[in-house]
Amino acid sequence: MRGVSLERTAVGVGLRPPFYGHVHEHAPAVGFFEVISENFLDPRSPASAHLARIADRYPIVLHGVTLNLLGPEPLDEAYLDQISRLADRVRAPYVTDHLCWTGAHGVTHHDLLPVPYTEEIADLAAERATYVQRRLGRPFGLENLSSYVELADSTMTEWEFYTRVVQAADVGFMLDVNNVYVSSVNHGFDPRTYIDRIEGSRVLQIHLAGHSREPSGLIVDTHDAPVCDEVWDLYRYTWQRLGPVPTLVEWDAKIPPMPQVLAELDRAREVRG
Amino acid sequence: MTRPVPDALAAFQQRFSAMLRTPLDRSTGTLRATPARYPAELQTCITAGAVPVDERLAVYNRQYWFRFFTVLQGVYPLTTALVGAWAFNGLVARFLEANPPTGHELGMLGDGLAEHLRATPPVTDVPATALAEVLAHDVAFHRAWTAPNAEPLRMTADLAPRLERGRFVRAPSFSLLRESWPWVTMRHELPTPLGEHRVPMPKRHPAPRDWLVGRAGSTIHVVPLEPAQAVLLEQLSHDPLPAVLARLEDQLGTDACRGVQRWLAHAMDLGVWTAFEDTP
Numbered sequence: 348m349r350g351v352s353l354e355r356t357a358v359g360v361g362l363r364p365p366f367y368g369h370v371h372e373h374a375p376a377v378g379f380f381e382v383i384s385e386n387f388l389d390p391r392s393p394a395s396a397h398l399a400r401i402a403d404r405y406p407i408v409l410h411g412v413t414l415n416l417l418g419p420e421p422l423d424e425a426y427l428d429q430i431s432r433l434a435d436r437v438r439a440p441y442v443t444d445h446l447c448w449t450g451a452h453g454v455t456h457h458d459l460l461p462v463p464y465t466e467e468i469a470d471l472a473a474e475r476a477t478y479v480q481r482r483l484g485r486p487f488g489l490e491n492l493s494s495y496v497e498l499a500d501s502t503m504t505e506w507e508f509y510t511r512v513v514q515a516a517d518v519g520f521m522l523d524v525n526n527v528y529v530s531s532v533n534h535g536f537d538p539r540t541y542i543d544r545i546e547g548s549r550v551l552q553i554h555l556a557g558h559s560r561e562p563s564g565l566i567v568d569t570h571d572a573p574v575c576d577e578v579w580d581l582y583r584y585t586w587q588r589l590g591p592v593p594t595l596v597e598w599d600a601k602i603p604p605m606p607q608v609l610a611e612l613d614r615a616r617e618v619r620g
Numbered sequence: 621m622t623r624p625v626p627d628a629l630a631a632f633q634q635r636f637s638a639m640l641r642t643p644l645d646r647s648t649g650t651l652r653a654t655p656a657r658y659p660a661e662l663q664t665c666i667t668a669g670a671v672p673v674d675e676r677l678a679v680y681n682r683q684y685w686f687r688f689f690t691v692l693q694g695v696y697p698l699t700t701a702l703v704g705a706w707a708f709n710g711l712v713a714r715f716l717e718a719n720p721p722t723g724h725e726l727g728m729l730g731d732g733l734a735e736h737l738r739a740t741p742p743v744t745d746v747p748a749t750a751l752a753e754v755l756a757h758d759v760a761f762h763r764a765w766t767a768p769n770a771e772p773l774r775m776t777a778d779l780a781p782r783l784e785r786g787r788f789v790r791a792p793s794f795s796l797l798r799e800s801w802p803w804v805t806m807r808h809e810l811p812t813p814l815g816e817h818r819v820p821m822p823k824r825h826p827a828p829r830d831w832l833v834g835r836a837g838s839t840i841h842v843v844p845l846e847p848a849q850a851v852l853l854e855q856l857s858h859d860p861l862p863a864v865l866a867r868l869e870d871q872l873g874t875d876a877c878r879g880v881q882r883w884l885a886h887a888m889d890l891g892v893w894t895a896f897e898d899t900p
Contacts, residue, residue, distance in 0.1 A: 385724045385725050385726065386725065386726075386727065388724065388725065389768060391768035391769050391770075392766065392767075392768055392769070393765065393766065393767075393769065393835070393838065394766075396769060396838075413724045417625060417629070418625070418633070419624065419625050419629070419630040419633055419634075420624075421622060421624070422622060423724075426724055448633060451630075451633040451634065451636075451637045452633075452634065452637065453722060454637065454641075454720040454721065454722060455720075455721045455722055455723060455724065456637065456640055456684060456721075457684075457687060457688075457721060457726050457729075458640070458680065458683060458684055458687070460633075460636060460640075460680070462629060462632075463629070463632070463665075467626055468625075468626070468629060471622075471623070471625060471626070474622055474623070475622045478622055495676045495677075495679040495680060496666045496667075496673070496676045496677065496680075497666070497667040497669065498632075498665055498666060498667065499664065499665055499666065499667050500628070500632075500665065501667075533671075533676075534669065535669065535670070561675075561679065563671045563672075563675045564670070564671055565671055565675070565676065565679055567679055567683070600690070
């Protein structure tokens with residue numbers, strides 16, 4: 348089933364339950380909504396009823412958090428069926444998830460976890476991502492992680508690994524600019540070098556979010572604060588470097604009222620000029 | 621079907637998983653990561669930088685547990701308020717150590733927590749009956765918000781003759797609740813955000829009270845029940861209507877059962893039932 352189209356200049360919001368009422372009542376000027384796929388797998392749930400109403404008025408894109416692309420077990424076929432049906436229900440133009448593992452040996456960790464950046468693992472990730480895209484029958488994108496460790500077995504940089512996977516799989520980048528910034532601080536690289544290596548035509552969407560700083564100096568991707576100035580600067584650079592890309596602001600904790608999030612969308616439009 | 625991950629990656633994932641699930645230490649009165657308990661082999665997998673490896677791994681370890689504590693405090697707000705966030709997090713940790721998450725939906729993480737705590741009661745100064753009641757209230761309200769939508773049962777011409785030989789099936793969002801303390805009132809008065817502090821035990825009711833909680837459309841209904849109404853709603857899930865009405869009159873007397881038929885119609889209008897099952 349074909350999805351609805353999305354403008355390359357669209358700005359969107361991560362749809363969270365506190366926003367349902369505002370969206371139903373005020374129909375705010377939002378280019379699209381992104382939903383956490385796992386929260387809408389049951390089509391009979393109240394959340395799915397809200398989503399159905401919103402999908403009648405806005406483009407919806409799906410963003411998963413438990414695909415477990417690089418988990419030790421084979422991909423969960425029943426889960427892929429559910430995602431595929433959900434994508435059909437909301438006519439999603441594309442589906443995204445993360446370049447990581449999220450569980451192992453039957454246990455779901457509900458976190459986005461790192462792997463060593465090697466050619467062997469990149470090739471495996473590409474093979475699985477190709478499979479997922481074919482299985483879902485629509486464009487599939489992979490998001491870069493925020494990370495707090497670098498693994499000794501890595502033989503390439505994160506951006507080399509990410510680019511290799513996306514290109515080999517012929518899928519899209521779900522480029523999280525905040526995550527690039529977070530990892531650049533945590534691991535001491537220039538985030539613009541990372542952005543420079545991303546192939547603009549393959550970027551399906553950009554994520555912007557807030558983060559928090561630990562006493563150790565590490566930055567943690569908490570999605571509980573406004574987008575900071577450094578990330579807005581990197582977003583401006585990304586936009587200039589890659590061209591128009593649908594952009595999303597996401598909150599997952601200490602979620603503010605919808606008008607405050609809408610003000611961040613205005614800031615996104617303003618920053619990119 | 622895709623090929624498995626390399627053995628070295630699977631081994632790394634096993635160690636990383638063990639690190640994530642390492643319980644946070646509670647001995648100092650704050651929840652602290654204890655890197656000394658992480659698998660030793662994991663240390664050699666991480667490149668040292670300006671921030672020590674232990675501190676980097678501890679971010680993942682703390683994030684793992686605090687994510688679950690936050691989610692479950694949201695599902696069990698009354699229980700959290702009554703035992704306090706500190707004690708509640710301890711109960712959650714104990715539950716998740718024994719029952720690690722396996723599903724895709726974070727919102728279902730707490731499925732089984734109430735049963736787990738009933739089976740292995742925690743050491744707390746909250747009376748066991750009170751703890752059991754607040755757990756049941758939290759589960760019922762969570763279900764009211766999240767249970768799948770179901771078509772309400774309507775009284776039709778073909779249903780009437782079947783009432784003598786079947787039972788009503790309650791809609792998944794509806795629950796019957798009994799409270800010996802004013803939990804429903806307490807829930808309405810909980811602070812937002814919940815905070816760390818315990819809410820004092822309220823004064824016990826002179827006699828238990830019954831409630832019906834559920835969702836009709838997008839509206840949550842919290843309905844106080846008379847004793848006869850509570851018995852009726854409970855027993856209709858098991859026995860045919862005439863038998864339930866007769867038993868009700870025996871138990872409560874004719875006066876107490878006045879208006880039961882009208883209440884039955886009201887419950888049907890609310891969407892309390894979703895089906896009627898004939899019994900052999």
